[in-house]
Every structure is written in C-alpha cells, then in structure tokens.
Amino acid sequence: MNRFDPLMPVFVVLELIRPLLPVLAVVAVVELVLLGFALSRRPLPLRRTLKRAAWIGAIAAAVTAVTLPALTHSHFSDLNSVVDVLALIVAALGAGIVVALLCLPPLLAFSGGPRRAERISSPSSRPT
Amino acid sequence: MAERGTSPFRVTTEVSRRKFLKLSALGLAAAGAPAAFRGAQARLATTARIVIAGAGAGGLAMASRLSRLLDGAHITVIDRKEVHDYQPGFPLVAAGIWNTDKVVSRNSDFLPASVEWIKAMVAEYDPEANRVVTDGGQAVRYDYLVVAPGLQLDYRRIDGMDIGLIGENGIASVYAGHEAAANTWRAMRRFVERGGIGLFGRPPGDIKCAGAPLKITMLVDYRLREAGNRGRARLIYNADSQALFGVKPVNDKVTQLFAEREIAVNYDHELTTIDPGRKEATYRTASGPVTMRYDFIHVVPPMSAPDSLKQSPLAWQDGPFAAQGWLEVDQYSLRHRRYPNVFGVGDVNGVPRGKTAASVKLQTPVATQNLIDVIQDREPLARYNGYTSCPLITGIGQAMLVEFDYEGRLTPSFPFIDPLRPQWTPWLLEEFLLRPAYDAMLRGRA
Numbered sequence: 001m002n003r004f005d006p007l008m009p010v011f012v013v014l015e016l017i018r019p020l021l022p023v024l025a026v027v028a029v030v031e032l033v034l035l036g037f038a039l040s041r042r043p044l045p046l047r048r049t050l051k052r053a054a055w056i057g058a059i060a061a062a063v064t065a066v067t068l069p070a071l072t073h074s075h076f077s078d079l080n081s082v083v084d085v086l087a088l089i090v091a092a093l094g095a096g097i098v099v100a101l102l103c104l105p106p107l108l109a110f111s112g113g114p115r116r117a118e119r120i121s122s123p124s125s126r127p128t
Numbered sequence: 129m130a131e132r133g134t135s136p137f138r139v140t141t142e143v144s145r146r147k148f149l150k151l152s153a154l155g156l157a158a159a160g161a162p163a164a165f166r167g168a169q170a171r172l173a174t175t176a177r178i179v180i181a182g183a184g185a186g187g188l189a190m191a192s193r194l195s196r197l198l199d200g201a202h203i204t205v206i207d208r209k210e211v212h213d214y215q216p217g218f219p220l221v222a223a224g225i226w227n228t229d230k231v232v233s234r235n236s237d238f239l240p241a242s243v244e245w246i247k248a249m250v251a252e253y254d255p256e257a258n259r260v261v262t263d264g265g266q267a268v269r270y271d272y273l274v275v276a277p278g279l280q281l282d283y284r285r286i287d288g289m290d291i292g293l294i295g296e297n298g299i300a301s302v303y304a305g306h307e308a309a310a311n312t313w314r315a316m317r318r319f320v321e322r323g324g325i326g327l328f329g330r331p332p333g334d335i336k337c338a339g340a341p342l343k344i345t346m347l348v349d350y351r352l353r354e355a356g357n358r359g360r361a362r363l364i365y366n367a368d369s370q371a372l373f374g375v376k377p378v379n380d381k382v383t384q385l386f387a388e389r390e391i392a393v394n395y396d397h398e399l400t401t402i403d404p405g406r407k408e409a410t411y412r413t414a415s416g417p418v419t420m421r422y423d424f425i426h427v428v429p430p431m432s433a434p435d436s437l438k439q440s441p442l443a444w445q446d447g448p449f450a451a452q453g454w455l456e457v458d459q460y461s462l463r464h465r466r467y468p469n470v471f472g473v474g475d476v477n478g479v480p481r482g483k484t485a486a487s488v489k490l491q492t493p494v495a496t497q498n499l500i501d502v503i504q505d506r507e508p509l510a511r512y513n514g515y516t517s518c519p520l521i522t523g524i525g526q527a528m529l530v531e532f533d534y535e536g537r538l539t540p541s542f543p544f545i546d547p548l549r550p551q552w553t554p555w556l557l558e559e560f561l562l563r564p565a566y567d568a569m570l571r572g573r574a
Contacts, residue, residue, distance in 0.1 A: 008573070015563075015571075016564040072525070072556055074525025074552060075525060078526050081546075081553075087552070
C-alpha cells in the first residue's frame with residue numbers, strides 16, 4: 001500500500017490551522033471586504049503594493065527564522081546539518097509568503113492611488 | 129534602455145479587475161481541488177453491519193474511512209472512553225515541554241455523525257455467532273468486525289507497582305495516560321534538581337512505542353545536563369534482552385549515544401518488584417534476582433491484549449503472539465486467519481512489529497480496502513508491510529526520524545533526512561506536524 005498520499009499535506013495543514021479556523025474565518029471576511037474595496041478603485045496600484053507586501057513578508061520571514069528554534073524549545077546549536085538549515089529557511093519563507101499575502105488586501109485598500117508617474121504610464125489613464 | 133512610460137512591465141502593474149478576479153478564482157479552485165477530488169471517490173452501497181471494537185487511533189480512523197467510503201452501512205463503535213489521548217505526545221509532557229492540553233481531545237470530535245457510538249466496553253467476543261457483548265450486557269450483532277481496542281497495561285504484574293504511585297517516591301511512567309505523563313514530569317523535575325540514581329528499562333514482549341523508554345532516558349540526561357547536575361546523577365538502563373532496540377542499525381546508534389552520555393546499560397534485566405518505601409527495584413536476571421536502589425525510576429509495564437480479547441477465540445492460540453493474547457491476523461492483509469469477516473488494526477494485532485500511531489496510519493487504509501473488497505466478495509489484495517515509525521528524541525531540540533518495516537529495513541519517508549543522525553528537522557516535525565498528521569489520520573484523511 002502506498003505510504004504517501006500527495007493530498008495528505010493539505011489535510012495536515014488543515015488540521016494544523018483547525019484551532020484557528022474561527023479567527024481565520026474572520027480574517028478571511030475582512031480580507032475579502034478589503035479586497036472588494038480595493039478592486040472597486042481603479043487602477044490598482046499593484047506594483048507599489050506588492051513591493052510593500054514583499055518587504056513585510058521579508059521581515060516576517062526574518063523574524064520567523066530568528067524565533068523558530070526557540071518556539072520549538074530548541075536552540076540554534078541544535079541545527080547541525082544542511083537539512084536543518086534548509087528546513088529553517090523553508091519554514092521562514094513559508095511564513096513570509098503567508099504574511100505577505102495576508103497584507104496584500106489591506107495594503108491595496110489603504111494605499112493611495114498610483115503615483116503620478118504610474119498613472120501617466122498607464123494607457124487607460126491617458127486622455128484619448 | 130526602455131523609457132519609463134513605455135516599459136512593458138510598468139503597463140502590466142496596473143492589473144485590471146477582471147484579470148485579478150480570474151487569478152483569484154484560479155487560486156481558490158486550486159485550493160479546493162483536493163476536497164473535490166476526495167468527494168468524487170465512489171461510495172459502495174451496502175447494508176452491512178460493521179462493528180468497530182475500540183475508539184482509539186485505529187478505531188476512529190477506521191470509522192472515518194468506512195463511513196466515507198460506504199453508503200448505507202450501519203457502523204457502530206464500541207468504547208466507553210470519551211477522552212482521546214494523543215499518546216505520541218506523552219514523552220513531551222513527561223519532559224515538561226508540553227502541557228497536557230496539547231495531548232487531550234475528545235473522541236466525539238473525530239467520530240463521524242453517521243456512526244453509532246455505544247459507550248461501553250466489549251466484554252465478550254463471540255465470532256461463531258458474529259456478535260460481541262458489552263460490559264453492560266448488550267449483545268451487538270455484526271456482519272463484519274474490526275478489532276481495535278488497543279492494549280492493556282499490566283502494571284499489576286510488577287509487585288508493589290500501582291498507577292497511583294506515579295509522580296511520588298521517584299516513580300515515573302509515561303504510558304498510563306496524560307495525567308501519568310504530567311506526574312512523570314513532577315518526579316523527573318525533582319530528580320533533576322537533586323540527582324541520585326536513575327533507573328530505566330523496558331519489559332520483555334511486545335510493547336507500544338518501544339522507543340519511549342529510550343526517549344525518556346535521553347530526556348532525563350538532557351534535563352540533568354541543562355541544570356548542570358549531570359555529575360550528581362547516575363543513569364542505568366536495564367534492558368530486557370541483549371539489545372536496546374529491535375532494529376540493528378538503530379540499536380547500534382542508541383548504544384553509541386548511551387555510551388557517549390555515560391548511561392550504563394545492563395542486559396537481560398526484567399523488573400519484577402518495586403518497593404516505593406525503600407526506593408528499591410528488583411530485577412529477574414539470568415544469575416538470579418538483583419535489587420537496585422533508585423531515586424528515580426521510569427517504569428514500563430508489561431503489555432498484553434485486553435483480557436476480553438485474550439480470553440476469546442480471536443486471540444492467537446499458539447505461537448509467539450499467544451502468550452500476550454494478541455489478535456490472530458494475517459500480518460499483511462490484517463484479516464483474521466480463522467474468521468474471515470474479522471479485521472484488526474493497531475496495538476492489538478499479533479504481528480511482528482507495529483504498535484505505534486505510525487503503524488495505524490498505514491494499517492487503516494489496508495484494513496479498510498480489504499474489508500471493502502470482502503464485502504464485495506473480492507479477494508482482499510491490499511498489503512501492510514509492517515511500516516512503523518519512531519521520532520526517537522535524543523534531547524530537547526533533536527530527534528532521529530526512524531522508520532522501518534517488518535524485516536527491520538530502514539524505510540525513510542524523506543530520503544534527505546538521515547534516520548540515524550540526531551537533527552532538528554525531525555524534532556520540528558515532532559513539535560509541529562505530527563499531531564496535525566495524527567488528527568488527519570483520525571479523520572481518515574492521512
């Protein structure tokens with residue numbers, strides 16, 4: 001019998017976040033509302049917002065990398081192989097990506113419109 | 129160099145709403161695909177009456193899988209216990225790393241709504257009449273039976289030992305439930321503060337999670353070093369046989385780790401008596417009884433099938449599994465060797481290896497598939513290879529992810545993780561992912 005079910009990680013992650021599902025549901029609703037609000041404006045200042053979200057994600061990744069060993073009751077000295085270091089990097093990157101994605105709707109909603117230069121460059125904003 | 133206003137990248141940064149929504153919809157569809165795929169699996173229409181004896185890891189996982197794959201079956205689970213212990217977490221509780229709330233949940237959280245739950249214990253198996261009788265006197269008939277009651281901790285076979293003693297007089301035992309694990313931490317903490325003689329070991333015969341006695345030994349060693357008190361303690365591991373672990377490469381590695389940590393090892397020692405007042409433990413050895421004084425002792429009880437099964441025709445009648453009364457199943461198909469409508473899952477199975485939650489994870493899909501095949505009058509062809517796993521904790525922050533099969537061959541799921549090297553990555557799995565994986569298994573999803 002095959003030991004590894006390719007869908008298993010999805011269900012494991014679901015169990016991992018299950019205790020947080022009520023909170024996550026509220027967050028999802030807020031994010032959707034903000035996303036809707038952002039989409040109602042045009043044009044979307046996506047490039048600038050992505051940059052900001054990436055910065056926030058990078059900070060989250062760095063914080064995760066620094067704190068994860070302690071969060072697992074261990075020390076940096078316990079990471080004694082390449083696999084351990086890679087695992088820490090992957091976990092930190094994952095956390096960074098999640099945080100960046102979560103930040104995107106509020107940043108889109110609350111950032112101002114595109115900078116003047118972006119507006120000028122956009123064909124849709126040019127006078128016809 | 130492209131001019132600012134004509135850069136193609138700049139133009140695409142202002143994404144249209146339609147495009148953005150399309151991308152979002154694609155993402156949502158991808159996220160929902162697994163559920164859709166699972167939902168699309170065909171369900172077998174049947175009116176079979178299936179009784180599952182036991183609501184431990186094996187019983188719950190079987191109930192979840194069968195209720196999802198069968199349409200119209202009457203599935204009954206029999207077990208009085210309402211609290212569900214995540215037993216693989218007990219060593220972490222015993223070492224003061226986790227609180228008990230991380231290992232306790234409720235069976236009702238995992239039992240599918242369509243499954244009938246009889247809150248009693250099976251007192252009698254009557255496979256000739258296709259029925260079981262509960263300790264409340266209720267007879268429950270079945271067409272198919274899944275035996276998954278777990279095993280019995282025989283503390284009574286150690287003279288002077290009682291579960292109520294755990295946590296007092298230096299007595300520890302990680303096996304007897306989440307409270308015993310918490311009480312073990314109480315005893316361990318006192319020992320770590322004061323030092324003295326620490327005794328460890330395991331009984332002969334099959335036990336569940338055979339790595340736990342080794343883990344506890346190494347966790348005590350870690351806590352002593354952390355407190356700066358290792359020099360005030362003497363740790364002795366009294367093995368039941370000529371080895372510390374049943375798989376040679378793992379045994380060699382653990383022997384090496386024990387030597388490095390100055391943990392003394394005695395072989396062929398079986399704990400027979402404990403005197404909590406005098407803090408003495410007596411062992412049966414080839415050269416007669418040996419009594420040792422202790423300040424801390426981790427007691428691992430002998431284990432066997434529950435009495436109700438042991439005394440039933442379903443137990444092995446002879447051979448190596450008969451003495452402990454394990455269920456007589458074929459080690460590959462998990463089908464009973466004499467009663468073809470009976471299957472076994474989990475600790476109760478009389479098979480060469482496999483008394484861990486990881487074994488249950490691999491056994492349940494096999495038993496489920498074979499049971500469904502038998503319902504359809506087909507030959508049951510799914511095979512369990514004896515896979516089991518033990519995240520062998522070597523200290524707080526490091527573990528070895530040891531996986532092997534019936535033949536004792538190492539079968540790592542992640543080829544890039546060396547199973548014989550203490551590392552942080554297996555510890556990370558232990559801390560964060562194994563519990564969710566276990567819960568997914570109980571829901572029949574892993």
